[in-house]
Amino acid sequence: MADDSLLDIGPTSVGPTADRLYAAIVDQIIDGGLRPGDALNEVALAERFGVSRTPVREAVQRLAMAGLAERGARRSFRVRRLPPAELGDLLEALCEIEAVCARLGAARMSEVERQELEACVREGAEAAAAGDGEAYARLNARFHQLVFDSARNDHLKEVAGQLRVRAAPYREAQFRQTDRLASSQAEHEGILAAVLAKDPDAAQAAMMLHVASSSLNIRRMLDPSAPKR
Amino acid sequence: MADDSLLDIGPTSVGPTADRLYAAIVDQIIDGGLRPGDALNEVALAERFGVSRTPVREAVQRLAMAGLAERGARRSFRVRRLPPAELGDLLEALCEIEAVCARLGAARMSEVERQELEACVREGAEAAAAGDGEAYARLNARFHQLVFDSARNDHLKEVAGQLRVRAAPYREAQFRQTDRLASSQAEHEGILAAVLAKDPDAAQAAMMLHVASSSLNIRRMLDPSAPKR
DNA sequence: AAGATGGTATATGTATGCATATGGTGCATT
DNA sequence: AATGCACCATATGCATACATATACCATCTT
Numbered sequence: 015m016a017d018d019s020l021l022d023i024g025p026t027s028v029g030p031t032a033d034r035l036y037a038a039i040v041d042q043i044i045d046g047g048l049r050p051g052d053a054l055n056e057v058a059l060a061e062r063f064g065v066s067r068t069p070v071r072e073a074v075q076r077l078a079m080a081g082l083a084e085r086g087a088r089r090s091f092r093v094r095r096l097p098p099a100e101l102g103d104l105l106e107a108l109c110e111i112e113a114v115c116a117r118l119g120a121a122r123m124s125e126v127e128r129q130e131l132e133a134c135v136r137e138g139a140e141a142a143a144a145g146d147g148e149a150y151a152r153l154n155a156r157f158h159q160l161v162f163d164s165a166r167n168d169h170l171k172e173v174a175g176q177l178r179v180r181a182a183p184y185r186e187a188q189f190r191q192t193d194r195l196a197s198s199q200a201e202h203e204g205i206l207a208a209v210l211a212k213d214p215d216a217a218q219a220a221m222m223l224h225v226a227s228s229s230l231n232i233r234r235m236l237d238p239s240a241p242k243r
Numbered sequence: 244m245a246d247d248s249l250l251d252i253g254p255t256s257v258g259p260t261a262d263r264l265y266a267a268i269v270d271q272i273i274d275g276g277l278r279p280g281d282a283l284n285e286v287a288l289a290e291r292f293g294v295s296r297t298p299v300r301e302a303v304q305r306l307a308m309a310g311l312a313e314r315g316a317r318r319s320f321r322v323r324r325l326p327p328a329e330l331g332d333l334l335e336a337l338c339e340i341e342a343v344c345a346r347l348g349a350a351r352m353s354e355v356e357r358q359e360l361e362a363c364v365r366e367g368a369e370a371a372a373a374g375d376g377e378a379y380a381r382l383n384a385r386f387h388q389l390v391f392d393s394a395r396n397d398h399l400k401e402v403a404g405q406l407r408v409r410a411a412p413y414r415e416a417q418f419r420q421t422d423r424l425a426s427s428q429a430e431h432e433g434i435l436a437a438v439l440a441k442d443p444d445a446a447q448a449a450m451m452l453h454v455a456s457s458s459l460n461i462r463r464m465l466d467p468s469a470p471k472r
Numbered sequence: 473a474a475g476a477t478g479g480t481a482t483a484t485g486t487a488t489g490c491a492t493a494t495g496g497t498g499c500a501t502t
Numbered sequence: 503a504a505t506g507c508a509c510c511a512t513a514t515g516c517a518t519a520c521a522t523a524t525a526c527c528a529t530c531t532t
Contacts, residue, residue, distance in 0.1 A: 030318075030515065032304070056484070066517045068297075071484085072304050075261070079308035081401070088524055089259075089484055100397060107399040110347075114339045168329060169409075170336040172310070173402040180398075259485065285514070295487045300514085317494050318514055 031065050035073035038063070043082055043093055044182045050095040054083055081180050094180070098237060101184060105229035108177045109222055112158065115174055116205060116221035119164030120214040128210060131160050135199075135206045142199040147189035150198075154189070157202055161221070164209075184232055194231055201227060260294050264302035267292070272311055272322055273411045279324040283312055310409050323409070327466060330413060334458035337406045338451055341387065344403055345434060345450035348393030349443040357439060360389050364428075364435045371428040376418035379427075383418070386431055390450070413461055423460055430456060 039059075042048040054077070059070045074091050077083035086092040096104060123131070134157050141149040158178065162171045189195055201224035208216035268288075271277040283306070288299045303320050306312035315321040325333060352360070363386050370378040387407065391400045418424055430453035437445035 032515085057482095067484090068516055068518090072301060072515095075301050075304055076308045079305045081398075088482080091484095103396045104398045107396055107402070110343045110399070111340065111402075114343070118339075167332045167336055169310075169333045169406060170339070173336070173340075173406070177398060177402070261485085286512095296514090297486055297488090317512075320514095 030069070032069040032072040032076075035059075035063060035065070035069055036076050039073060039077060040080075040082065040179065044179065046183065046186055048093050050093050050183050052093045053086065054091040054093065080176060093183075096180070096184065098233070101181075101236070102229075102233065104177060104181055105225070105232065108174070108181060109225040109229060111170070111174050111177065112161065112225050113218045113222040115161050115165040115167075115170060116209070117214040117218035118167065118170075119161050120209045120212060120217035122166050123164040123209060127160065127164050131157070131164075131206055131209060134160060135202050138199050138202055142195040145192045145195065147192070147195060150195050151189045154198065154202075161205075181232075184236065185228070187235065188228070188232060191231075191235075197227065198224070259298070261298040261301040261305075264288075264292060264294070264298055265305050268302060268306060269309075269311065269408065273408065275412065275415055277322050279322050279412050281322045282315065283320040283322065309405060322412075325409070325413065327462070330410075330465070331458075331462065333406060333410055334454070334461065337403070337410060338454040338458060340399070340403050340406065341390065341454050342447045342451035344390050344394040344396075344399060345438075346443040346447035347396065347399075348390050349438045349441060349446035351395045352393040352438060356389065356393050360386070360393075360435055360438060363389060364431050367428050367431055371424045374421045374424065376421070376424060379424050380418045383427065383431075390434075410461075413465065414457070417457070417461060417464065420460075420464075426456065427453070 039048065039054075048054075054074050056067045056070050056074070059074075060067045063070070074083055078085075078091060082094055083091045084094040119127075134153060138150060138153040138157065141153055162174050165171065189198075201220065205217060205220040205224060208220050268277065268283075277283075283303050285296045285299050285303070288303075289296045292299070303312055307314075307320060311323055312320045313323040348356075363382060367379060367382040367386065370382055391403050394400065418427075430449065434446060434449040434453060437449050
């Protein structure tokens, strides 16, 4: 990672360069390689990935449409920075939409899906007990993805995924706090219980509680004065 | 509109060409100038707007990200066509999200906003009574926009707007049926009543009913066998 | 010395040209 | 006549080159 070789943008001969660039940059944003405010310099990215500016531009345009990039000085693009108020909006929107997914999912999930979710929560319990934040973060992402899928609505899943990616840079460090691991896990178990009981309204309420709690935690970490909205 | 002159893409010297192209194409999709399945040929669009392919490509890429374009044969793009199942997903998602906006809006609207919404509904009553479908369509769009704004959440407003544009090509002809005018207006009045009563839950329920009713109507128009899901 | 103004450097915006992939068409063969 | 293969046409994918706008910096003026 410390050498100056070309970055991996996935299998060399799969799909248009712009598509792979977009995916690569999104990954960098999610895993913290690119942080909010970082410049998305066209020539730098082009050299970095060993391509011309044209596909880079297209990828960046798409990032902007996805709400992951914003215009900076000199018409440049940079990774979108969310002021506290906007982050609050985002987390609230996510809260509402994920809750809707949970409600629909509770009514529509197949038996297999229910078991998958149960297994995911069980593994989460182990990770939480072991205090393994990294493993828990992965299982948390998987848990929410399973809920999105269970809603059986591609458009809803798409917007939920978009909002979740936007929040990713701010959610990152959340599971360093081991106490958040435990409370998050408890909330997951509450959602699971509602899903297994096939109680849509309870699932919606539990999910809203979970995402709201997560949001509050994120905002606390970013601002010690802890606005409660 | 029948000559072969260059199409108007807005003020000649405002912002990058790609931005204006994007807006122009979106408008065309909304007003029916471009219909689902229509090819988004790069050279044709470039000649049509009097620019090179580069900004056209960027605009089309953005359309794809917005869910308004899809890939067709030969890697080309065309205006996205929604199969019945996907249209159902879209309308359901819209229903849920607009209902959330209505709930939040009912709790957050200012007195001025309440009056604006009331005025909008009043004008809608006149248009509906006069059987003026075109005027009613405009007022309907305005009504929903006011509700989005009232939720005071930019991210929610953004996704709601995105989904609404995706559905636009299919909603278009809805207000040719004068009976739909009347029922839609009645539903608007129900939502307004809940908002004026500052009853968020009632507003959410009323909005969900309204969008669901609209969705059913759209699906009936597109498929006489009227799947009820 | 401080501020304003003009120049310059750098990065984006657009156009053009070449490479390539894909789908269609026509011919040949079975 | 139907099917398979090869060729070709066309539109997209990418790269390069030129145009332009903006921010920074230096210099000049007050």
